[in-house]
Each structure stands twice: as C-alpha cells, then as structure tokens.
Amino acid sequence: SKKTDTAATGTDGADTTTVAFVPKLQGVPYFEAMNAGGEAAAAELGFEWVYRGSTTADAGAQTDIVKSLIQQEVDVLVVAPNDPDSMAPVLQDAADAGIEVMTADTDAPNSVREVFVNQATAEGIGTALTDSLLEAMGGKGKYAIVSCGQTAANLNSWIEVQKEVTAEKYPEAEIVDIVYAGEDEAKATSMAKDLMNAHPDLTGLVGECTSSAPGVAKAVAETGKIGQVFTVGLGTPQAMKQYLDEGSASTTILWDVEKLGYLTGWAGKQLADGTAFSATNEVSADLPAVEYTDSDKMLLLGPPLEITKDNVDQFDY
Amino acid sequence: MSRSPATAPTAPRPAPGGPPPAREPLPARLLRIALTERVALLAVLLVVVVAVFWWQGRNQYLVAPYDLPYLASALESMVPVCILAIAQLLVVVSGRGGIDLSVGGIVSLAGMVFGFCVGPFGWATAPSVVVAVAAGALMGALNGFLVAYVRFPALIATLATSYAFGALALLSNDNAPISDEPVQELHELTRSLAVPGVGDVPLQVLTFLVPVLVVAWLVLARSTYGRSLYAVGTNDVAALYATQPVRRTRFLAYVGSGLLAGVVAVVTVAQFASARPDAGSAGNGMALPAITIAVLGGVAIQGGVGRVGGVVVAALLVTWLNAGILLAFEGSEGSRYQLLALGLVLVLSALLNTLALRRYGRIS
Amino acid sequence: MDGSGPGGQGDVLLRATGVEKRYGGVRALRGVDFEVRAGEVHALVGENGAGKSTLIKIVSGAETADGGTVTVAGTALEPGSTQAAMAAGIATVYQEPHLFGELDVAENVFLGRELRHGGRVDRRAQRARVVELLEQIGLDPAIADVRVADLPVAEQQLVSIAKAFAHSARVLVLDEPSAILTDREIEILFAVVRRLRAAGMGVVYISHRLDELAQITDRVTVMRDGLVVAGEPTASLTVRRIAELMVGHAVGGRGRRQRAVDGEEVLAVRGLGRGERFRGLDLTVRAGEVVALYGLVGSGTSDIARALYGITPATDGVVAVDGRQVRLRSPRAAAAAGITLLPGNRKAQGVFGDKSIAFNISSAHLGFLSRSGWFDARREREVAEHYISEIAIKAPGPDTLVGNLSGGNAQKVVLARQLVEKPRVLVMEEPTQGVDVGAKEEIHRLVLELAAAGSAVLVISTDLAEVLELADRVVVVRRGSVVREFAAGATQADVLAAAAGDAGTTPGGTAADPTSAPTSAPTGAGGTP
Amino acid sequence: MSVLATRPEPAAAATTRRRPVLRGVEGQELVLIGVLAVTWVALSLATDTFLTGGNLRNIVFSVAPVALIGIGMTAVIVTAGIDVSVGSQVAVVIVVVGKLVRDAGVPLLPALAVALVLGGVLGTVNGLLVSYGRIHPIIVTFGTLNVYRFVSLQIFGNEQVSGVPGTFAVLGGGQRGQLLGIPAAFLLAVVLGALMWCYMRFWPTGRHLYAVGGDPLAARLAGVSVRRRVVSAYVLTGVCAGLATCVLIGSGGLVQQNAGAGLELAVIAAVVIGGTSIVGGRGTVLGTLLGALLVGTITSAVTLLGWSSQLTNLFIGVFILIAVGADLLRERRRRSR
Numbered sequence A: 001s002k003k004t005d006t007a008a009t010g011t012d013g014a015d016t017t018t019v020a021f022v023p024k025l026q027g028v029p030y031f032e033a034m035n036a037g038g039e040a041a042a043a044e045l046g047f048e049w050v051y052r053g054s055t056t057a058d059a060g061a062q063t064d065i066v067k068s069l070i071q072q073e074v075d076v077l078v079v080a081p082n083d084p085d086s087m088a089p090v091l092q093d094a095a096d097a098g099i100e101v102m103t104a105d106t107d108a109p110n111s112v113r114e115v116f117v118n119q120a121t122a123e124g125i126g127t128a129l130t131d132s133l134l135e136a137m138g139g140k141g142k143y144a145i146v147s148c149g150q151t152a153a154n155l156n157s158w159i160e161v162q163k164e165v166t167a168e169k170y171p172e173a174e175i176v177d178i179v180y181a182g183e184d185e186a187k188a189t190s191m192a193k194d195l196m197n198a199h200p201d202l203t204g205l206v207g208e209c210t211s212s213a214p215g216v217a218k219a220v221a222e223t224g225k226i227g228q229v230f231t232v233g234l235g236t237p238q239a240m241k242q243y244l245d246e247g248s249a250s251t252t253i254l255w256d257v258e259k260l261g262y263l264t265g266w267a268g269k270q271l272a273d274g275t276a277f278s279a280t281n282e283v284s285a286d287l288p289a290v291e292y293t294d295s296d297k298m299l300l301l302g303p304p305l306e307i308t309k310d311n312v313d314q315f316d317y
Numbered sequence B: 001m002s003r004s005p006a007t008a009p010t011a012p013r014p015a016p017g018g019p020p021p022a023r024e025p026l027p028a029r030l031l032r033i034a035l036t037e038r039v040a041l042l043a044v045l046l047v048v049v050v051a052v053f054w055w056q057g058r059n060q061y062l063v064a065p066y067d068l069p070y071l072a073s074a075l076e077s078m079v080p081v082c083i084l085a086i087a088q089l090l091v092v093v094s095g096r097g098g099i100d101l102s103v104g105g106i107v108s109l110a111g112m113v114f115g116f117c118v119g120p121f122g123w124a125t126a127p128s129v130v131v132a133v134a135a136g137a138l139m140g141a142l143n144g145f146l147v148a149y150v151r152f153p154a155l156i157a158t159l160a161t162s163y164a165f166g167a168l169a170l171l172s173n174d175n176a177p178i179s180d181e182p183v184q185e186l187h188e189l190t191r192s193l194a195v196p197g198v199g200d201v202p203l204q205v206l207t208f209l210v211p212v213l214v215v216a217w218l219v220l221a222r223s224t225y226g227r228s229l230y231a232v233g234t235n236d237v238a239a240l241y242a243t244q245p246v247r248r249t250r251f252l253a254y255v256g257s258g259l260l261a262g263v264v265a266v267v268t269v270a271q272f273a274s275a276r277p278d279a280g281s282a283g284n285g286m287a288l289p290a291i292t293i294a295v296l297g298g299v300a301i302q303g304g305v306g307r308v309g310g311v312v313v314a315a316l317l318v319t320w321l322n323a324g325i326l327l328a329f330e331g332s333e334g335s336r337y338q339l340l341a342l343g344l345v346l347v348l349s350a351l352l353n354t355l356a357l358r359r360y361g362r363i364s
Numbered sequence C: 001m002d003g004s005g006p007g008g009q010g011d012v013l014l015r016a017t018g019v020e021k022r023y024g025g026v027r028a029l030r031g032v033d034f035e036v037r038a039g040e041v042h043a044l045v046g047e048n049g050a051g052k053s054t055l056i057k058i059v060s061g062a063e064t065a066d067g068g069t070v071t072v073a074g075t076a077l078e079p080g081s082t083q084a085a086m087a088a089g090i091a092t093v094y095q096e097p098h099l100f101g102e103l104d105v106a107e108n109v110f111l112g113r114e115l116r117h118g119g120r121v122d123r124r125a126q127r128a129r130v131v132e133l134l135e136q137i138g139l140d141p142a143i144a145d146v147r148v149a150d151l152p153v154a155e156q157q158l159v160s161i162a163k164a165f166a167h168s169a170r171v172l173v174l175d176e177p178s179a180i181l182t183d184r185e186i187e188i189l190f191a192v193v194r195r196l197r198a199a200g201m202g203v204v205y206i207s208h209r210l211d212e213l214a215q216i217t218d219r220v221t222v223m224r225d226g227l228v229v230a231g232e233p234t235a236s237l238t239v240r241r242i243a244e245l246m247v248g249h250a251v252g253g254r255g256r257r258q259r260a261v262d263g264e265e266v267l268a269v270r271g272l273g274r275g276e277r278f279r280g281l282d283l284t285v286r287a288g289e290v291v292a293l294y295g296l297v298g299s300g301t302s303d304i305a306r307a308l309y310g311i312t313p314a315t316d317g318v319v320a321v322d323g324r325q326v327r328l329r330s331p332r333a334a335a336a337a338g339i340t341l342l343p344g345n346r347k348a349q350g351v352f353g354d355k356s357i358a359f360n361i362s363s364a365h366l367g368f369l370s371r372s373g374w375f376d377a378r379r380e381r382e383v384a385e386h387y388i389s390e391i392a393i394k395a396p397g398p399d400t401l402v403g404n405l406s407g408g409n410a411q412k413v414v415l416a417r418q419l420v421e422k423p424r425v426l427v428m429e430e431p432t433q434g435v436d437v438g439a440k441e442e443i444h445r446l447v448l449e450l451a452a453a454g455s456a457v458l459v460i461s462t463d464l465a466e467v468l469e470l471a472d473r474v475v476v477v478r479r480g481s482v483v484r485e486f487a488a489g490a491t492q493a494d495v496l497a498a499a500a501g502d503a504g505t506t507p508g509g510t511a512a513d514p515t516s517a518p519t520s521a522p523t524g525a526g527g528t529p
Numbered sequence D: 001m002s003v004l005a006t007r008p009e010p011a012a013a014a015t016t017r018r019r020p021v022l023r024g025v026e027g028q029e030l031v032l033i034g035v036l037a038v039t040w041v042a043l044s045l046a047t048d049t050f051l052t053g054g055n056l057r058n059i060v061f062s063v064a065p066v067a068l069i070g071i072g073m074t075a076v077i078v079t080a081g082i083d084v085s086v087g088s089q090v091a092v093v094i095v096v097v098g099k100l101v102r103d104a105g106v107p108l109l110p111a112l113a114v115a116l117v118l119g120g121v122l123g124t125v126n127g128l129l130v131s132y133g134r135i136h137p138i139i140v141t142f143g144t145l146n147v148y149r150f151v152s153l154q155i156f157g158n159e160q161v162s163g164v165p166g167t168f169a170v171l172g173g174g175q176r177g178q179l180l181g182i183p184a185a186f187l188l189a190v191v192l193g194a195l196m197w198c199y200m201r202f203w204p205t206g207r208h209l210y211a212v213g214g215d216p217l218a219a220r221l222a223g224v225s226v227r228r229r230v231v232s233a234y235v236l237t238g239v240c241a242g243l244a245t246c247v248l249i250g251s252g253g254l255v256q257q258n259a260g261a262g263l264e265l266a267v268i269a270a271v272v273i274g275g276t277s278i279v280g281g282r283g284t285v286l287g288t289l290l291g292a293l294l295v296g297t298i299t300s301a302v303t304l305l306g307w308s309s310q311l312t313n314l315f316i317g318v319f320i321l322i323a324v325g326a327d328l329l330r331e332r333r334r335r336s337r
C-alpha cells in the first residue's frame, strides 16, 4: 500500500509536523509505554508520531535508524541513545539536515540536542532506590547491586548516587558488590544467587534495570529468602507485579512512563512550532507544572514514583 | 558446493571419437555463470534489490526516497562489517576449521588503545592509528600462534581470546568510554565527502575500505603468499609436501585478521567519536555478522575457497537491502524484517547455487 | 594354466547394458555393456581415464548412471543406492581406500553392516571375525583395534579388501587392489580370490599390472575412452595384445636396459636413523643413477623417504647433496638442498582435490613462478600446459579440477609437480601407482631421462617388477635397516627373499607356489606370460 | 596357505604410534576432570561459601540449559556439522510456550510436549536443508538463526511476556525444581547425557554419526544412510533446545525478546572444550557436560571470590585455553613418541 507521507516528504510544505522517537531498542515495555504516551500526545496536539527502534540495543543499529529518519525528513528527532557520545555525530548530521534534535530518557550531553526530557534526576532516582531499600532493610546491613550493561551511562550515574547516599545517610549499611548481568534476566537471577551465596549475611539487592529488577526478585523467591533478603529495582510494573505481591520485591522505583512519552511528544511539538519553554510549563491536565531549567536545557518530569503492591495495578505496562 | 566460488567451470572435454561438444549459446552461458558462480549470483541479486527499492521509492511505496545519497550514506555502516568479513575470509581460507571469533574483542581493545593514545596521552592521530592497528595485529598474532603452532582449534582459541580481549577492554578504563575533546575531533576522519552526482560519501569508504579491499585482493589473488594460503587451506598435508611453510602461512592469516580488526577499531572510534570498551560486543557483536557476510560471499568454511569480490558484493547486498527495508515500514517492523531478509538471502542463494551446480554437473 | 578354471561357464550374476555417464563435459561412459558370470574372475582393463572406476561405481550404486541398466541375477538394481547394491550381493573395494581414520579396524570392516546383539553393536563378535579375516589376508591380527589413521596406506588398502570379504557377497569388485600392494601381499590376495571363485562367486578385477591377469583372471574386458573395445578369454590374449587394445595402437617392447653409471656422488647418506623406525642407513646415489629402495609394508622405506624430505626429520646421521652437507629440517629445507619427493599417499599428501591442475603443479614452485612476491599466473599456465602434453595427462585443460581426474591422471599431475624445477635428487614413492601401461612406460622413460640429465633418482616401490626394470642398484630394507644390495639383473626371487627375511620365505618356498613363475616376468609391454 | 600368510613386519610403529580407540574415558575428558577437580578444591579452600549446597545447586542449575542443548550439538558437530541457530530456536519456543502457559493456562505435560515438538520441527528444517538441500550447515543455521529470531519477535509482537506462571517450576531454580536437593534440570541433563553417550558408543546408528563426520562419501559407500543420520542430529538438537527452553522458563516470571541470544556460542564452546573435533568424526557427550560445568564454575567463582565481574570473561578465556591446551600437549607428546 502507498505510504501517503505528505509530512515525511516535507517538500510540499504540508502543516502536519512529524516527531520521530528512536528508543534504545524495540519491544521492551518501558519504551512501548513511552510510545503509547507519545501517540496520545500526537492525537491530542495534532502531529504525527513515528516510533522506530532496532531489535538490538547498540549504537550502530540506532545510527542506521536515525539515518533512515533523516532521509525521511522528519521535523523533530527524539533519541534515547544507547551510548550518548556515539550518537553525537549522527545527531549533528540530523541538525545539519534542518531537523530539530532532542533526547529523552537518556541524555547525550555533548550533542547538539536542543532539549533533554528527563524522567527524574540521577539524584532523585539514586536516593529513592537507596531509601526504599534501606527502609525495607531497617536502615542497616549489606546489600549488592545487579546492574546491566557495564557501559550504560545513566545506570552508572545512578549507582554513583546510591554509593554517596548510602555512605552519608546510612553509616551502618554497605554496598558489598556491583555485578553486571547485561540485559539478561536469567543471568541476573543466577548472579543474584551467587551474591547471596558469597555473602550469607546479605540482606538487600538492587536490580538496576528493567531486566535485572525482576531477576533479583526471582532469585530471592527461588532461594526462599523472602523476608530475609529485600530487593528494590527499576522494574516495569507488570513485570514486577508477581514479585511485589509475593513480597520478594519490596518496591520498584519508576516514573509514569506514559507521561514521559507524552511530555516527549509535547516537547517535540513545541520545538517544531518554535515555542520556547518557560520555567514551568503546563503540558496537560496530568502534567500541570513541568519544570524547565535553561542552564542544561532540561525538562523534568518530576520526582520518581515508588511502586508497591498497593499501586502496581494502576499501570498496564 | 565448496568448489563453486573459486574455481572456473571445467570446459567440456572433447570426447575422443565422439562428436565435438556443441558450442553453448551466449544466453545459456550467462545463465549458467549467474547460477553457478556465487559472485555473479549475488551481483544479479544486488541489482534486482536496488532496482526494486528505487522503483518503490519513486512511487511513494517507501516512507522516503531510496536514492543515491541515501545509498551512499548507508555505506557508512558497511565499512566495519565489510573489512571484518575480509578478515574472516583470510582465516577461513587458511583451513583446518579456520575462523576468528575474536575480532569483536580486538575491535574493543584496540579501540580503547586508540582512545588512550589520542585522549589521555594526547598523541597525534597518525602515530595513534599505527599503534592501534599494531595492537590489533599483535592480538591476531596471539590467535595465530595458538592456532598454527600450538594447533588449537581456531574456534576455541579465538573464542577464548575474544572473552579475554573483551574483558581487558572493559577493565582498561573501568567500563567507561573515552570520548574527550581530541577523541571527538577524530570524527573528522569519517566525515562525509560530497561527491558530485552521488551525494555525501562517508570518507572512510575511500580512506579505509577501498585501500583494504585493493590490498586484500592483491594479496589473495596475485601474491605468492595468497597462493600458499589457498594451498594450505585446501589440504595442509599436501601443502607441507609441496614445501609450503604451512604454519607460518596460517599464522600470518590470523595476524592479518587481527590487523584488519585494528583498522576497524580506528574507523569505529572515529565514526562514533568515542572509544567504547564494548564497541565490538554491543548488540550481536561484530564477529557473527562478519562471518555471515563472508559465508554469504561464498567463502567455504572448510577452507581453501573464497574471493574478495564475493565478500564485497555480499556486504553491499546486505547493507543496501537493510537500508531499503528500514524505509519500507513506518514503525519498528523494519529492523525485524531485516532479520528475515538476511536469513532468506543466505539460504536461498546457497540453495540456488547447489541446485545449479548439480544441474550443471559440477558436484557428483 | 591355472587361470582357466571353471571360468565363463557359470550363469550371469551381474549384467550392465548400455551404461552412459557424463561428468559435465566429460563423457566417462558411452554405452558400456559388461557382464560377470558365477565362478569367474573378470578382468577390466583400460588406460587411465578409460572409465573403469566409473563403471564399477555405477554398478555399486556409488554413482548414478545417465543411461543404461544394471541387473543382478536378472533383477534390475535400484540406481544410485549403495545399500541396494550391497543387498543384491555386490561387495566393492574402491580405488581409493574409503575408511574412517578415527575408528578402529574392526569397526571399519563392519561399519554400515554391524553385527548386532540386542540392538547394540556386538564388538566381541566383530573383533573375532576381523581377526580371522586379517589372518586370511596376511595382516597382523593385533591391528584389529588400532585406529585406521595410524596404519600405512597399503595396510589400509588391505583392510578395505577385508571389508569386502567380510560380507557374503555374490559379486566382488576390486578396483586396482594391487596398485599399492607388495607382490607378496598380492599373492595372498590371489589365493583368497581363487577360493572365492571356487565358491562360485563372480569377481571383477581391475588392474594395470597386466602380467597379473594371466595368473588370476578368466576373461578380460578392455575399455578405451568410455567404450568396451574387446572382451575375450584371458587364455587367448597376450600382455602385448591387451596393451595394444588398451592404447589403440601397437606398443614398442623394450628389454631390461644395461648402462654404466659413472657420475659423481649426488646424494650421500651416512648412518641416517630415526628412533625405532630405521637406523644406520648408508646410501649413495650418483648423478644419472637410479637406485631402488625395496621393502615390505612397514619395513620403514616410507619413513626413510619422509626423513630425506624433512617431513619427519631424522634424529641422527648426515646427508650430503653434491658433497655439501645439508640439514633436512623441513620440506622447504630439503627442496632448497635440491631434494624433492613424490609422496606415496596421493589422496592425503599429493593432490589439492578441488583445485585446478595448474594450481596443483605450481603449488611446490611458488617462488620459482613468482617475481618479487607476485605470482605469475601466465607462466603457471604455460608450465601446466607443457606437462599436460609432455606426460599425456588426460584432461580438458589446465583448469580442470584434479578431483575430477581419474586416479592415474591425478598421479601424473603430482609427478609433474616434482619435475618442474629439475631436482638434483628425486625421491619417488610408488611412482606408478594406479598408472596404465602406456603411462607407466612414459613415466619410466621420464625417470630415466631425468637421470640421464644428471639427477640422482631414488625409487621407493613395492612393485618388484618395476624396481628391477628401473634400478641400477636395488637396496633392500628390512625392519628399518639395509639387509642387502643387488646390482641390476637380480631375480625377483632373491630380492623378495631378502626383503621378507627368513620368515617362511625362501626362494624354494616361493618356487613351491605354482603362480610365482610368471610373476618374475618384467611388467610393461615387454614380456609375455 | 600358511606359507603364503607371511605377515607384514610388525612395524615398530605398531607399539607406539598406534593407539586402540574406545578406551573408557577419552583424553580430553580426563584433562577436564582434572582441571575441574583442581578448581573445585582450590575454590573450597579459598572460600567457605563455594562448598555450600546453595552455591553448587546454582552452578549446576545455571549450566543445565547449555548442557542439554550440548547433548544434541555434540551429535551435530560429530557429523561435521554445526548449529548456530539454537539461540533463536529457544527464542521461538520460549515465546510460544510462555504465552501458552500464561494466556491459555496449558498445564505442564502438554506444554512440555509443545516445546519438544516445536523444537524438533525447527531442528528438522535445519536438518533437511543441510542434508537434502546440500547447503553447508553454517550457512543454513546462520540463515535460520535470523529467520527464527524474526519469527519469535513477530510472536512477541512488541511486548515481553511477563507474569508467566510456575508451570515448569519442577525444572526451575526454586525448591520445587529440586530432586533430593539437586536441581531436576541438571539431573535431566545428566540422564539424557548418559543415554546419548551409550547411544553414540554402542548403537550402530550412533556409531554411524562418527562415520558421517569422518568421511561422508566413505560412509555412503559403506551403506550408511548419511542423510537420515544428519537430519536426526539436527532434530535432536532442536528437541534439546525445546527442553532447555522449559528449564529457562523454570519458575516463571519474565520472558524477554532477547531470550537465548548468544546461547549458541556458549553451547558450541562447551562442546569443543569437551574435546569434540569441530571438523567432525570425534567427540563425546561426557566431554560436553564437563565443558559446560567448567564454564559455569568459573562464572560463579569470580563472584564468590568477590572479584570485579569484568574479570569473569578473562578467566573463562584463560581456562578454556588451559583445558584444551593441556589435551593438545598430551596429543603432541603421544605423536612425537
């Protein structure tokens, strides 16, 4: 069937703007939820939303996709870079092609992006993770972190904060080890078990990303240590539900991903229309006051959410 | 099957006493070559793919025009995989189950070496490039020593070293990429070059890919070493009896592979303006795609057979096919259908090839 | 004579009619009719590339014919199925031994038709049976559970013969079984074949050693260029006549040559040795001289050859070429010293199967054919074309894949490789294995020419007739050391006795065998049975 | 006759060069057992946590999938083939079965059957393309690696399967997945491995696998039905992949799109470390299981010793070289004697 893409081939100056979003990879609930939010924004604010992700999370594949979007002459390009610095060059190409460039979820600070839609500050996430875990652990004890990609910039920045917060606020608590399981839940589970074996007195585990959060919870459940070892993590609600219910996961730290997607779409539309952001923006009824800091050109969704078994059912992703 | 790419079809033998074999008409001849010669088959396929997508683009079936500039810019992602496929060509041809799974690890580690030289050490580009490529060659030499002299199965030796190199790359800078000012400026090496009539061609095609291809072709098709390599790969005992330096020949193939991986490391660092410790392992890693391209290009895994031409055509085919598929879909399906397309091209072209070879009586 | 047994009287067991086979452009078979009767040994002879192996491959289901039919005892055979052929009672020994290096002898013999016990392979029964078989064909029963890869190629050939005997067949096909066997082993083989014939079996016997035919076969079918040109009782044919039928024209006979050799010492070997393989070898070969190294399988001659070529270097002793002492650490070193080797195992050590004739010939002369690291493909072609005509390699051209050549033509290609750079010392292992009379003469002529041109030639052959025909001196090796040396003109009996030692083989013992008399006639077109 | 039967000389070689085949345990297996033993002893001395039930359980459980697929892969590689598509086979089976047990609530046995059959089908496609299509296995399976991955992603349809029930818990890593305190998944691998070991050693068709790998032409001439053997090896691998998938689903939870990614290398590594010749004709399942165990041990050892986890792969690499290298040296010495 013909792709009637008046906007895409923007030559005939049609008015519909196209905002394209490139996730780190397709198919994971997190980005699919952002996509849903973006589509909602597109419907309400009247622009075209393109969502195109690769099957593997690497800079090369992402670059090819960005290229195809440049070729498509979209008006706004939003990227959640797998590797921030690697994206800089191709984002430059996009800007040269007259496309408004922005980042969401993960920033590319050294790039030409005009705005970064941030879900929450590293401080916010790191602190929330640490506080909710140590609340479960009773403010003291040894815990370990099961992270994912060794080179994932944002995860590493959160871990830094967790270290600081633990050191300052919880003198009796200690991070005994940090391991990397990649985007592989099974590996995360097995590594979590290794950690519990290596440190019999371990009382806490953090799953740093959406694949290791359920992973560590599963490990606790399978070793029957529910109540002895507490886990928190950045997991998507539906994936964490069963663990939150059975108690192998205390809390999962996240934010309203669909709202993040909506905000992203909105921001893209603003860029396309050339409307500048003000210090606080009324984006929608759900997002009455989104803050914008001009120094680092960053839109901030707000503080992270603490999702527990009580509110997990509010989210359908 | 394994015979097809590298050997000219046997001319009909004038059956003594019998009637001389009838001259084959040109079209039939072209068809036979197209079907029996892997390179020709792929070339035809390439033309078809490009033509179809171009036509679709013209008639708005794609989300964007499939034109020369786009094809040119797509070459950027082909440079690394194509060079690495040539590296695989070298080692696979060298025989005895030759293969190099460690190219990914080498790209990562050599890339970090390059990053350190340019960044923290603040060296000039030229010496840094030399050091990085040399580092690659050195790692290749380790593989070569293990395979040719200690007689490790290539698959095991290079798998082990790929684990090791990858780990060292991560350790080298504690997981962090190197992307400070000087490293970012390296992007100049891979800026695109406006070619009149074509559009912007990525510079590395001319500065890295083409030279590599020319040299590889000269070495394999024209040099004494190339001949020795094919002999060793076909039957290393016979090669030994034919006074070939079997071990050295095989060893050098792996050195060459490592060296090319070093070149790719430089290209990748420049292209992404940052030296990433997981450059060669991110996603599916760099080794398997490279091997896939080599195999598609008609390199026979049992050794002794394979050509630069075939690998290049295969790389072009896959690159431009993928580029087209991305434009064929609005959403995310594109990158999934890329998998399907690659799989089908691999199997069907090989199938066609074998059927043809049986039809034309080249395999018994 | 012994040959005319019940031959030809029995009813037809195997009949092939109008068999056609093409390989691409090559017409290997052009409507061949062929039959084997019960209780006859039927010889199939022809030049290299005549189509013998192709025919028997089709009969055994290893290849599928393009036309024609094969019937066994009247019932048509399913084409292209080895199982069907076996089931019909056809057992085949192919020209190239087809065994599994990683498996042991017993398993090889029964592979595909294992003796079973409750579904499992009955190793004990198999082993017992194999020990019998090995003894029948004169092999050391101890090898029953040895990896085939560890056996010398001649023993491998015998194992594949044992494999064919192992199963009660009605038709036994032997494709050049004698090509790499010693005369002694051949006699043993004949004894077994005679017993099978007596038992009413039909035997197809392919060979280039025409003098054997009179001893063992009842009928001879001659093929040329994929056609049958004659089929007559052996008794009514002479070796010369058969040779003429094969070649298609009269062949010139030639008596044993007598020539004085007074060239200077080219190859001088002193006290050469390697572990238990061989020791204390003293040997000299003069310019223009042809010396033969003769020994039974396992006597160590092959190891001496490998040592002289630096494949498995000697551990002690010295070698000098033209008076200069040389260290033979690797084949390259040997070649640099002017020594080249025609390897004994064509398939494994000789040919690059899926490469062209040109590639195969040039492979040992890359330096010679290169200018400053760049390979000269034009000269390569010229060289290849030169030898294709020079030693009559039957092939479309230099681009033909050697894997597609007949056994004998492949052998010629490997030989050509040794000649390109006019070596000072030419060591030849089984120089004419699987080569037809015509080609054999050519190769012998070449060897002599090479010698005449001042090279020193060391022939390592188990074909005694050939040894005596070619050599100016025969050096007999037993258990790794020289036991005796004969000047030209020695009789087969003497040499054989020396080689076999006293182990039950005195000239008398040989004479006792009625068939041994004809054996001593020189091979080639020369003598008559 | 007896006069004629002069033996060829009992060549000095016979004693040295010639070694009888089919001794109880192959060289590489001995070496691996040695290396494993040393490592385990060292670890139990170095840490007081290694020799704990929990840890050993975790090790053997985490190697179970690789070991299971390795059983089939050994057969494939012995026939001089290779199957790099196992990871994608797992992906297809895991999404289908995952959705079945979650959405249709299919119970254990039917789900298991589906997994095995589906795996078998995927394997059959490979086998037929290799044997009847006469395409080199690496081309075929690189092709299907991509095609199967595509298929599974289409079935996933943009969302991972979360909240999978514990239908397969008996094969999972939890208490329910244990038999006498040993993970059932691992026991399964051991039992199947033993069966396969006997089959490849004592049954005619099992031996034929070696013949096919050693020299297919010779095998055909000997009357071995080469194609059937080849197909059977790939089918078996597919079935094993199906079984391994059930272990991966285990006590349920999350099923990701990247399931099985990179598994092919882990399996092939285990097989080749186990002494199976990549060019075919030689190898045993026992070696494969030991190879898998070695890799698993090292992975968890690094964490137990509290070393930075980037070191893991470094050590795996080094140990592979040690384990395989030791056998090479043995062989070298044997040959030079």
Ligand SMILES: Nc1ncnc2c1ncn2[C@@H]1O[C@H](COP(=O)(O)OP(=O)(O)OP(=O)(O)O)[C@@H](O)[C@H]1O
Pocket (backbone or CB within 6 Å): B236, B237, B240, B244, B245, B246, B247, B248, B249, C311, C312, C330, C331, C332
């Ligand atoms: N003694 C031998 N007999 C038969 N084949 C051998 C022997 N030694 C080696 N080969 C075969 O020859 C191949 C090459 O052997 P090798 O590596 O020793 O060659 P080489 O000439 O010594 O190399 P280089 O000259 O560079 O040292 C081996 O793969 C092996 O299969």
Ligand SMILES: Nc1ncnc2c1ncn2[C@@H]1O[C@H](COP(=O)(O)OP(=O)(O)OP(=O)(O)O)[C@@H](O)[C@H]1O
Pocket (backbone or CB within 6 Å): B364, C023, C024, C026, C027, C028, C046, C047, C048, C049, C050, C051, C052, C053, C054, C055, C095, C394, C403, C404, C405, C406, C407, C408, C409, C434, C435, C436
């Ligand atoms: N697989 C093949 N492909 C192409 N041509 C072949 C093939 N096998 C045999 N030929 C050709 O068929 C012809 C007959 O070969 P064949 O092996 O039957 O000869 P032969 O009589 O056995 O010779 P020799 O006595 O040397 O073994 C030869 O010209 C050979 O080149």
Ligand SMILES: [Mg+2]
Pocket (backbone or CB within 6 Å): C052, C053, C054, C095, C175, C406, C407, C408
């Ligand atoms: Mg023949």
Ligand SMILES: [Mg+2]
Pocket (backbone or CB within 6 Å): C295, C296, C297, C298, C299, C300, C301, C302
């Ligand atoms: Mg000998």
